[in-house]
Amino acid sequence: MALLYFIYKNRSVPYSVVQRKALFKAENRRDSEMLKEDNRKVMLEKTIKEHQYQASSLLEILHKTQELYGYINKDLLSFVAESLKLPPSHVYGVAAFYNYFRLKQPGEHVVTTCLGTACYVKGAEEIISAVEKEFKVQRGNTTADGRLSVFITRCIGACAMAPSIVVDDEVIGKATKEIIIERIKLLLEGKKP
Amino acid sequence: MKPADIIHLAETELDAQRSYKHRINVCCSSGCIPFGALKVLKAFEDAVKEFGVQKECKVARTGCIGTCSVGPAVMIEPGNYLYQSVTPEKAREIVRDHVVLGLPVKDMLYGSKAYFEKQHRLVMKNAGKIDPYRIEDYIAAGGYSALVKCLIKMSPKDVIDEVWLSGLRGRGGAGFKIGQKWTFVARAHRSPKYIVANLDEGDPGVFANRTLAEADPHAILEGMLIAAYATEANKGYIYIRAEYPLAVDTLKKAIDKAKAMNLIGQNILETSFSFDIELRLGAGAFVAGEETAILASVEGNRANPRPRPPYPAASGLWKSPTLIDNVETLANIPQIISHGGLWFSKIGSPTCSGTKCFSLTGKVNNPGLIEVPMGITLKEVIYDIGGGVPDNKKFKAVLVGGPSGGCLPDTMLDLPIDYESLTKAGAIMGSGGIVVIDEDSCMVDTAKFFIDFCVEESCGKCTPCRVGLHKIQETYARIIGGVGKPEDIQFLRSSCGYIQEASLCGLGQTAPNPVLTTMRYFGNEYNEHILQKKCAAGKCSFKHNVKEAEI
Ligand SMILES: Cc1cc2nc3c(=O)[nH]c(=O)nc-3n(C[C@H](O)[C@H](O)[C@H](O)COP(=O)(O)O)c2cc1C
Ligand code: FES
Numbered sequence: 001m002a003l004l005y006f007i008y009k010n011r012s013v014p015y016s017v018v019q020r021k022a023l024f025k026a027e028n029r030r031d032s033e034m035l036k037e038d039n040r041k042v043m044l045e046k047t048i049k050e051h052q053y054q055a056s057s058l059l060e061i062l063h064k065t066q067e068l069y070g071y072i073n074k075d076l077l078s079f080v081a082e083s084l085k086l087p088p089s090h091v092y093g094v095a096a097f098y099n100y101f102r103l104k105q106p107g108e109h110v111v112t113t114c115l116g117t118a119c120y121v122k123g124a125e126e127i128i129s130a131v132e133k134e135f136k137v138q139r140g141n142t143t144a145d146g147r148l149s150v151f152i153t154r155c156i157g158a159c160a161m162a163p164s165i166v167v168d169d170e171v172i173g174k175a176t177k178e179i180i181i182e183r184i185k186l187l188l189e190g191k192k193p
Numbered sequence: 194m195k196p197a198d199i200i201h202l203a204e205t206e207l208d209a210q211r212s213y214k215h216r217i218n219v220c221c222s223s224g225c226i227p228f229g230a231l232k233v234l235k236a237f238e239d240a241v242k243e244f245g246v247q248k249e250c251k252v253a254r255t256g257c258i259g260t261c262s263v264g265p266a267v268m269i270e271p272g273n274y275l276y277q278s279v280t281p282e283k284a285r286e287i288v289r290d291h292v293v294l295g296l297p298v299k300d301m302l303y304g305s306k307a308y309f310e311k312q313h314r315l316v317m318k319n320a321g322k323i324d325p326y327r328i329e330d331y332i333a334a335g336g337y338s339a340l341v342k343c344l345i346k347m348s349p350k351d352v353i354d355e356v357w358l359s360g361l362r363g364r365g366g367a368g369f370k371i372g373q374k375w376t377f378v379a380r381a382h383r384s385p386k387y388i389v390a391n392l393d394e395g396d397p398g399v400f401a402n403r404t405l406a407e408a409d410p411h412a413i414l415e416g417m418l419i420a421a422y423a424t425e426a427n428k429g430y431i432y433i434r435a436e437y438p439l440a441v442d443t444l445k446k447a448i449d450k451a452k453a454m455n456l457i458g459q460n461i462l463e464t465s466f467s468f469d470i471e472l473r474l475g476a477g478a479f480v481a482g483e484e485t486a487i488l489a490s491v492e493g494n495r496a497n498p499r500p501r502p503p504y505p506a507a508s509g510l511w512k513s514p515t516l517i518d519n520v521e522t523l524a525n526i527p528q529i530i531s532h533g534g535l536w537f538s539k540i541g542s543p544t545c546s547g548t549k550c551f552s553l554t555g556k557v558n559n560p561g562l563i564e565v566p567m568g569i570t571l572k573e574v575i576y577d578i579g580g581g582v583p584d585n586k587k588f589k590a591v592l593v594g595g596p597s598g599g600c601l602p603d604t605m606l607d608l609p610i611d612y613e614s615l616t617k618a619g620a621i622m623g624s625g626g627i628v629v630i631d632e633d634s635c636m637v638d639t640a641k642f643f644i645d646f647c648v649e650e651s652c653g654k655c656t657p658c659r660v661g662l663h664k665i666q667e668t669y670a671r672i673i674g675g676v677g678k679p680e681d682i683q684f685l686r687s688s689c690g691y692i693q694e695a696s697l698c699g700l701g702q703t704a705p706n707p708v709l710t711t712m713r714y715f716g717n718e719y720n721e722h723i724l725q726k727k728c729a730a731g732k733c734s735f736k737h738n739v740k741e742a743e744i
Binding site for chain 2: 054055056057058059060062063093094097098099100101114115116117118119120121122153154155156157158159160161162164170171172173
């Protein structure tokens with residue numbers, strides 16, 4: 001009965017019955033049970049279902065994946081590819097094309113320096129070079145101990161306050177290298193600024 | 194809801210607003226929030242309660258007021274008193290003195306009068322005045338009345354005629370006549386038809402479209418609805434950068450509200466017109482703003498441009514006729530319909546009607562978001578509105594049009610801002626970025642910065658752009674590294690020509706602009722770098738980095 005209902009509900013979905021069954025189970029589990037396991041996967045599956053397994057919603061699904069996991073690793077890429085019935089190479093190609101998707105796990109703390117025009121003109125390059133030197137890490141990478149990632153981005157839209165730097169979700173405007181290095185040191189020492 | 198209900202709602206809301214003696218508009222856009230705007234908003238609400246003036250003073254959360262460099266900004270009506278760098282403590286003081294005692298706090302008011310005098314707010318007329326999360330605010334300010342007018346009084350052809358008459362040109366960069374573009378789409382007799390509103394805004398250093406979406410999302414939606422009515426489209430997508438979370442949230446809620454009030458969906462306002470709007474998130478690719486690339490991205494693919502023709506108007510999303518317009522273009526539409534195309538055609542310059550939003554940044558005293566009539570000169574923008582270069586430094590150049598724009602020197606400051614004049618000078622309108630550079634910057638280094646950007650953002654599909662820009666990048670690395678040769682100048686010039694001619698899309702075609710304009714106007718700096726190994730601004734190290742030069 002349940003299976004019939006399920007097939008009826010998903011009749012337009014090109015998906016193997018075994019997978020459907022698993023999904024159906026996942027969807028009908030009670031909340032407490034869901035929480036016990038990694039419910040991020042369940043939420044991701046739900047989103048994919050909401051988009052009716054359409055290949056055209058690949059970007060939306062990658063966004064959701066990154067929102068849930070913080071980054072998109074190989075397993076997740078394969079999972080998305082399988083769910084949408086797309087070649088894994090295509091999914092990887094799309095994810096790698098867009099700068100917004102992170103394919104590597106970021107460090108514990110993340111410093112993102114804006115290198116947009118307004119910030120560059122106001123000396124953002126000097127700040128990021130100083131950070132790289134101080135913490136011995138190249139832009140786009142994470143320190144060996146996994147505690148600090150240094151990323152660059154092109155314009156976060158706070159150009160009137162340039163140079164703008166995001167330290168763990170907090171935007172710091174009119175930044176100087178002293179302020180930023182000080183702030184990162186505090187974070188690494190585990191103190192709240 | 195019926196059309197009459199909209200008018201009724203506007204009246205009720207206006208009555209409610211009139212019952213307040215003061216209105217405190219707190220800017221809560223992404224420029225001000227990092228500096229504590231939400232705390233300031235809360236402080237105002239608390240202070241109003243504390244002094245017991247809730248009945249006569251309304252505290253509203255609004256979008257950008259325009260003075261982004263002195264945020265959080267707060268505007269008190271009536272009288273348009275603009276307070277700068279407000280803190281929660283000062284908020285209490287302002288309520289006490291200004292609202293209760295009627296004495297504006299003089300030393301906290303924004304100083305530069307000229308900042309607003311030369312501006313002409315048309316697209317941004319509601320920005321900083323209405324609460325973007327309340328559709329009622331927008332309706333009270335005359336919103337959705339243009340849509341009602343279209344649905345009741347105008348045929349799709351009348352709407353297109355009005356847009357033709359206005360002379361409106363695309364604000365996304367190319368400046369294509371909108372009346373013409375709409376006619377192409379309207380004439381395509383295939384359904385479904387789609388509309389894509391372009392809010393990708395990949396130019397680094399530009400935030401005009403984001404500000405519009407955060408301050409007045411319904412203007413974009415209304416413009417899209419009217420465009421759909423005129424071209425008989427069925428479904429619309431707003432393609433927005435994921436880096437703009439607040440704008441995404443504002444638009445999402447605006448769409449939900451409009452759907453709940455039957456302004457989007459089936460049988461809008463109980464007429465036979467139906468149109469649906471959905472958001473699509475971009476993911477940080479500059480080239481995705483290009484009109485064929487955006488289509489690929491909406492379809493869930495890599496944002497690779499494709500050759501045209503076929504143009505999107507004939508074969509766009511899923512091979513259906515598709516209209517692609519910038520969101521600022523769309524936000525102009527309701528006003529053109531309300532006031533008439535003739536009225537609009539008289540604003541701005543003869544070849545370019547209307548206004549343009551610019552984000553004015555870099556080395557100016559008053560950076561921020563401005564809206565000026567077309568045809569205004571660069572000098573007026575930089576000196577009158579922007580207040581000139583700070584710290585007594587010397588003005589060197591102004592970058593117009595983002596990474597594919599041009600660097601113009603002080604001799605060009607009398608240039609009027611319109612599509613033709615800028616193109617003739619070697620720059621482009623782009624999506625509206627004006628970045629001022631002073632003597633501390635090196636023009637060779639600046640040009641390299643843009644080339645680096647374009648190399649990074651090139652999708653790699655066509656050879657001139659992928660390989661050509663790379664060669665230019667290498668040449669710059671050599672010049673800056675101190676091993677430049679005199680022939681390099683000629684090499685740069687000729688490769689720029691090839692890239693402009695042979696690239697597939699606008700990215701490659703315009704990427705050489707910064708190189709060509711810096712060579713044209715600042716040729717002496719190139720000579721100094723190559724012949725004397727000298728950088729007047731002291732930016733370039735002249736340490737030849739073999740690795741960088743030969744990647
Ligand atoms: C590399 C590149 C990037 C672009 N980026 C944008 C953008 O971010 N926003 C935009 O509205 N138009 C952008 N455009 C222009 C669009 O291709 C298109 O001309 C525009 O959206 C049409 O709308 P309009 O007629 O309203 O100007 C870009 C073009 C190129 C070549
Ligand atoms: S250029 Fe850095 S925030 Fe815009």
